[in-house]
Amino acid sequence: MTRFTPVFIPGLLCTADLFSAQLDRFSPVYQTLQVADTTQDDSIADMAMRALSMTDGMLVPVGLSMGGYVAMEMARCAPDRMAGMALMNTTCRIDSAAHRKQREQAINLAQSDRFKGVTRHLLPRLLSPDAVNDPHIANRVLKMADDIGRQTFIQQQTAILGRVDQKDTLRGFDHPMLILCGTLDVLTPPSLSAEMAALCPHADYSLLTGIGHLSSMEAESAVINALQILFDKVDAVVDIR
Numbered sequence: 279m280t281r282f283t284p285v286f287i288p289g290l291l292c293t294a295d296l297f298s299a300q301l302d303r304f305s306p307v308y309q310t311l312q313v314a315d316t317t318q319d320d321s322i323a324d325m326a327m328r329a330l331s332m333t334d335g336m337l338v339p340v341g342l343s344m345g346g347y348v349a350m351e352m353a354r355c356a357p358d359r360m361a362g363m364a365l366m367n368t369t370c371r372i373d374s375a376a377h378r379k380q381r382e383q384a385i386n387l388a389q390s391d392r393f394k395g396v397t398r399h400l401l402p403r404l405l406s407p408d409a410v411n412d413p414h415i416a417n418r419v420l421k422m423a424d425d426i427g428r429q430t431f432i433q434q435q436t437a438i439l440g441r442v443d444q445k446d447t448l449r450g451f452d453h454p455m456l457i458l459c460g461t462l463d464v465l466t467p468p469s470l471s472a473e474m475a476a477l478c479p480h481a482d483y484s485l486l487t488g489i490g491h492l493s494s495m496e497a498e499s500a501v502i503n504a505l506q507i508l509f510d511k512v513d514a515v516v517d518i519r
Contacts, residue, residue: 282336282361282512284505285329285352287314289343289367289492290434291396291423296342299498300505308509310335314348317426320433322441326351336361338512340505342494343367343466344434350444353451362512364456364505367463367491369470370444370477381435388432396423406462406490415495448477454511455481456504460489460496482507 284304286297294301294313305311314329325348329339337359341349346368353360373381396419401410409415426434455478459471468485475483484504489497 282308282338283310283312283333284308284338284340284509285312285314285332285349287325287329287339287341287345287348288316289341289345290438291426291431292342292345292492293422293425295418295422296492297340297494300340300494300502303502304505304509314345316344316348316434317430318433320436322347322351322437323355325437326355330356330359335359338362338364338509340364341366341368343491344438347438347441347444350447351441354442354444354447357450360451360453361515362454362456362508363451364458364508365471365474366456366458366501367460367466367471367493368474369466370448370474371470372441372443373439378439381439385432385435388428388435396420403464404491406460406488406496408488409490409492409496415492418495419492445477448474451478451480453480454508454515456484456508457481458484458486458493458501458504460486460491460493462489463491463493465491 288296310333312332316325319325330352338361339349339352346365349363349365353363401416404419457471457475459468461468475481486493486497486500494501
């Protein structure tokens with residue numbers, strides 16, 4: 279019997295394919311595993327409540343980028359339901375003024391019908407050079423953005439703009455945690471993950487060499503292995519309790 283439910287939470291302009299390899303590995307083991315729907319709401323709080331309502335019992339949110347914002351909000355809103363958490367390529371901070379301006383400009387562009395999703399010239403912001411030149415990975419990223427579409431992009435960017443600072447959430451998180459980042463992540467660089475790891479009393483910090491922002495696609499096996507360690511720790515703690 280599964281003692282907790284992993285909830286995988288995609289990032290901005292990403293679908294469940296972001297976690298394809300991890301879902302293939304863990305779905306047979308954790309039959310209650312869920313993938314959160316981040317396409318219906320325009321606030322991180324509402325995304326978190328939707329994810330919390332997907333299943334009962336203890337949860338281990340697994341979030342990448344925007345998915346990490348949702349995971350931390352789940353922990354803030356329902357600490358009694360947390361058995362662990364994985365935060366990948368994300369940050370506990372709110373946007374700087376410069377980043378807020380960039381998001382607002384992106385929203386305005388999308389609202390003017392000039393939205394082009396993720397184009398090939400944007401891929402180096404999301405992927406390492408090796409992954410950009412890997413057609414299998416690059417084409418999957420482009421397809422995810424196309425599947426999400428313009429209106430949902432606007433909703434997700436609006437949600438990200440309204441998120442809250444989660445430093446206190448991490449300081450009070452008393453469960454196993456994985457914090458993971460790639461050394462070549464230019465959107466949420468390793469310094470942000472190191473900051474989160476320093477805040478968390480039970481965090482394992484994994485830094486993947488030569489990997490960019492979408493680590494679950496670029497480093498499938500490494501992410502699976504890191505999650506397996508986390509899930510084993512959660513299992514051990516649940517047994518003790």
